[in-house]
Amino acid sequence: MKTTERIEEALEKLWVRLEETSGGDMLPEMLDPGLDVSLDILTEKGFLEKSQGRVRFTDIGREEARLAIRRHRLSERLFHDIIETNPEDMEKAACQMEHIVKKEIEEEICRLLGHPETCPHGKPIPAGPCCQKARASREKFVVSLASLKRGEKGVIAYIKAGDSKKLHKLMAMGIVPGNPITLNNAFPSFVFTVGYSQYAVDKDMAEAIYVKRALHDHDK
Amino acid sequence: MSKQNSCGCQAGETCEETGLRSIVMVGNPNVGKSALFNRLTGSYVTVSNYPGTTVEVSQGRCKIDGEEFFVEDTPGMYSLLSITEEERVSRDILLAGKANIVLCVVDAKNLKRMLSLALQLVEASLPAILVLNMMDEANRLGIRIDEEELEKKLGIPVVGISALSGKGVDILKRRIQSYRRQESTAEVFYGDAVEGAVNALAPLMPADVGLSQRALALLLIQNDPNISAQVRSMEGNSPDFLDGTIAELEKNLAEPVGYTVPMMQHTTAEDICREVFNPPADRNLSFAQRLSDWTMRPLTGIPILLIVLYYGLYKFVGGFGAGTIVGFLEEDIFGKYLSPWINDLLIAYVPWGPLRELIGMQYGIVTLGIRYAIAIILPIVGTFFIAFSIIEDTGYLPRLAMLVDRIFKKIGLNGRAVIPMTLGFGCDTMATMVTRTLETKRERIIATLLLALAIPCSAQLGVVLGMVANNRAAMAVWAVVMLGIFLFVGFLTAKLMPGDHPNFYMEVPPLRMPRPGAVFIKTYTRMQWYFMEILPLFILASVMIWLGNITDTFKVVVSWLSPVMGLIGLPKEAAVAFLFGFFRRDYGAAGLYDLQKAGALSGNQLAVSVITLTLFVPCIAQFLMMKKERGLKMACLMALFIFPFAFLVGGLVNALLNLTGIQL
Numbered sequence: 001m002k003t004t005e006r007i008e009e010a011l012e013k014l015w016v017r018l019e020e021t022s023g024g025d026m027l028p029e030m031l032d033p034g035l036d037v038s039l040d041i042l043t044e045k046g047f048l049e050k051s052q053g054r055v056r057f058t059d060i061g062r063e064e065a066r067l068a069i070r071r072h073r074l075s076e077r078l079f080h081d082i083i084e085t086n087p088e089d090m091e092k093a094a095c096q097m098e099h100i101v102k103k104e105i106e107e108e109i110c111r112l113l114g115h116p117e118t119c120p121h122g123k124p125i126p127a128g129p130c131c132q133k134a135r136a137s138r139e140k141f142v143v144s145l146a147s148l149k150r151g152e153k154g155v156i157a158y159i160k161a162g163d164s165k166k167l168h169k170l171m172a173m174g175i176v177p178g179n180p181i182t183l184n185n186a187f188p189s190f191v192f193t194v195g196y197s198q199y200a201v202d203k204d205m206a207e208a209i210y211v212k213r214a215l216h217d218h219d220k
Numbered sequence: 221m222s223k224q225n226s227c228g229c230q231a232g233e234t235c236e237e238t239g240l241r242s243i244v245m246v247g248n249p250n251v252g253k254s255a256l257f258n259r260l261t262g263s264y265v266t267v268s269n270y271p272g273t274t275v276e277v278s279q280g281r282c283k284i285d286g287e288e289f290f291v292e293d294t295p296g297m298y299s300l301l302s303i304t305e306e307e308r309v310s311r312d313i314l315l316a317g318k319a320n321i322v323l324c325v326v327d328a329k330n331l332k333r334m335l336s337l338a339l340q341l342v343e344a345s346l347p348a349i350l351v352l353n354m355m356d357e358a359n360r361l362g363i364r365i366d367e368e369e370l371e372k373k374l375g376i377p378v379v380g381i382s383a384l385s386g387k388g389v390d391i392l393k394r395r396i397q398s399y400r401r402q403e404s405t406a407e408v409f410y411g412d413a414v415e416g417a418v419n420a421l422a423p424l425m426p427a428d429v430g431l432s433q434r435a436l437a438l439l440l441i442q443n444d445p446n447i448s449a450q451v452r453s454m455e456g457n458s459p460d461f462l463d464g465t466i467a468e469l470e471k472n473l474a475e476p477v478g479y480t481v482p483m484m485q486h487t488t489a490e491d492i493c494r495e496v497f498n499p500p501a502d503r504n505l506s507f508a509q510r511l512s513d514w515t516m517r518p519l520t521g522i523p524i525l526l527i528v529l530y531y532g533l534y535k536f537v538g539g540f541g542a543g544t545i546v547g548f549l550e551e552d553i554f555g556k557y558l559s560p561w562i563n564d565l566l567i568a569y570v571p572w573g574p575l576r577e578l579i580g581m582q583y584g585i586v587t588l589g590i591r592y593a594i595a596i597i598l599p600i601v602g603t604f605f606i607a608f609s610i611i612e613d614t615g616y617l618p619r620l621a622m623l624v625d626r627i628f629k630k631i632g633l634n635g636r637a638v639i640p641m642t643l644g645f646g647c648d649t650m651a652t653m654v655t656r657t658l659e660t661k662r663e664r665i666i667a668t669l670l671l672a673l674a675i676p677c678s679a680q681l682g683v684v685l686g687m688v689a690n691n692r693a694a695m696a697v698w699a700v701v702m703l704g705i706f707l708f709v710g711f712l713t714a715k716l717m718p719g720d721h722p723n724f725y726m727e728v729p730p731l732r733m734p735r736p737g738a739v740f741i742k743t744y745t746r747m748q749w750y751f752m753e754i755l756p757l758f759i760l761a762s763v764m765i766w767l768g769n770i771t772d773t774f775k776v777v778v779s780w781l782s783p784v785m786g787l788i789g790l791p792k793e794a795a796v797a798f799l800f801g802f803f804r805r806d807y808g809a810a811g812l813y814d815l816q817k818a819g820a821l822s823g824n825q826l827a828v829s830v831i832t833l834t835l836f837v838p839c840i841a842q843f844l845m846m847k848k849e850r851g852l853k854m855a856c857l858m859a860l861f862i863f864p865f866a867f868l869v870g871g872l873v874n875a876l877l878n879l880t881g882i883q884l
Contacts (some may be wrong), residue, residue: 088474120474165303173488173727185515197330
């Protein structure tokens, strides 16, 4: 692995520990084990700083880590949703891919995926400028069933795994990724067709179903 | 009501109690399981399966070529991993291992997604036969299924039938009779991580139950609470090893186990279907589908609902049932012939006064109990059950559920609760029983309370509508107050009771033309249940009233109730009706009906009395059902709330009407 890649990997791990699981700073002893690059080198490069014996990101470091984690999780989503590789391959491929993605490509991937908010494991994907723009103009490719238009068709991409009971209910009814889906009605409840069956669910459930939109004519 | 079979036989042996081979039927909801059950056993129970109608396990006998089989129909299940009470019941029956043959019934046109349940049954080493029901509907859509190939792939017999028309049922019977376990059956490959964990855990699973150790291990890693508890309580199993293996597995998988396992089952099902299931080239929108769309859009759905209510409930039950038939039976048959004849007979042949009173006269068993039951209640409840069965068989109820879901959410329920609520308009006791199909305890409690408080049963409704028929203003006040109380109490209870917000999800079956035979049988079964339950209570009530009368206790209680009547502005005589109401809601209503016909109630009194009576205590049968379903404490708490609340609301409405000077 190249040095830059090792640094990126280390920054990603630090991001999870510093930004997602603790308040932003930690004791170095807690952080050191398992890192590809030592804390000293990262400090030397200006990514980390120490204050009162605790380690935290510098502004540059935090931004670099944020982007690295964003690329990693976007890559996971890409392999999971679009290429539909199996879980082990997904992880391997994502780990290699994240290091070679250029900024423009990263945005393209993000757009294709519909500016996803979470990775397949349910962890948040830091938003990029394209996500903010998309949120303003409401442009998305993979969207929740709740935001489809009446009569719109698509293919079920994934079901948000945040609530396993909900996931299980939907999957048990046959609402499974890969199946074509048509939204028949959006008010007062969401009515949709999968296969030869029709279902009615509330907004909460509809928001857990993510759909790859069929491309519109002007998109082709 | 059928009780669960208590005979605990082992797999492969015949049922010890009956000595018969047993057939257990399982499948998703709405696949026509009950229809097939009725085809096999010849005695209908209930034909369709909306939550509630087959929540209790139906049992029957089936004769094939001289051999008798014991047949059990289970509530709908989507997967061996159970979520609802109903699914748990079905799974437990399979787990008990007394089935010699398991019929896995699927809707042929939806084979792709129902096949995963069949795969689970095969994996569990259950002696399964796959029944492709509604083959005619699938063929009409242009779907072709290669049954032979499917049979080879699964390693179990596959039979295509139509339970409604009976086509293919004979072939199925032959396959049941000649059933032999096959050597190699289909197995799902879940990937190395899951397979590793399952192989490690399987030997620790109980070996002497209906499901294979592999199936149990799969349920365990998916964190099924019942299986988990059962395995953990077994001797010699270390919880550390179980937890460790599961934790290790979770670490090795990118997705939660609860996602991976069903996903692999579906993928396998799809792979199989790719070769055996030929879908039609295109699909046209039929009139039924268009009508179905209309029922689900508020703009067209609400007018359709109003039409259904007007013709189904108001015209048919209120007008025809409570008007025409009650008029004929009550006034002509009982009023002109039966009651005078009985009374004449009594006067002629029974010298002892009290005995005369017991059988005839004002409150006698025949002249009061049987008259109320047969001439007033029976026609109303009968017409309601006919209307309800027709509506149920068209598949309209799930559509109604999705329409009202948003409103029901506000009162702590979800759209699903529309089924017990609508049934409550028929019989609150039956509906209270059906509340067990709701998912959370909170929903069940709220639904039970609302049924007891604000949903009048058909008998009561019929009498109430009859009373206010000539006073539209009183009818309007009654309707508005009842709806208001329903929403207000529901809203308040939902606010006061902590708990999860229920999710609404439901399969919407296609609209179907109801079959007269099925509607008749269903109505008949419900009527039978109802009648067996109420007639003894009506007779008991007559006897109690008779006892009360001759011992004067009755007068004392009425004299206690009379001041309460005064407080809410009703004549003293109404106390009698409320006292009757203890025995049956409708009994009390019928008592008021007599009072109103005699012209003893003013418009305001009419409104106040019907409101109070509708809210008033649930009848004895409903109270007993509440106790059975929710426990004694909860049932008593509810009754203690409802009793004063009914009079409070009655008093308030009376005060409000007087204060504003409104005369209805």
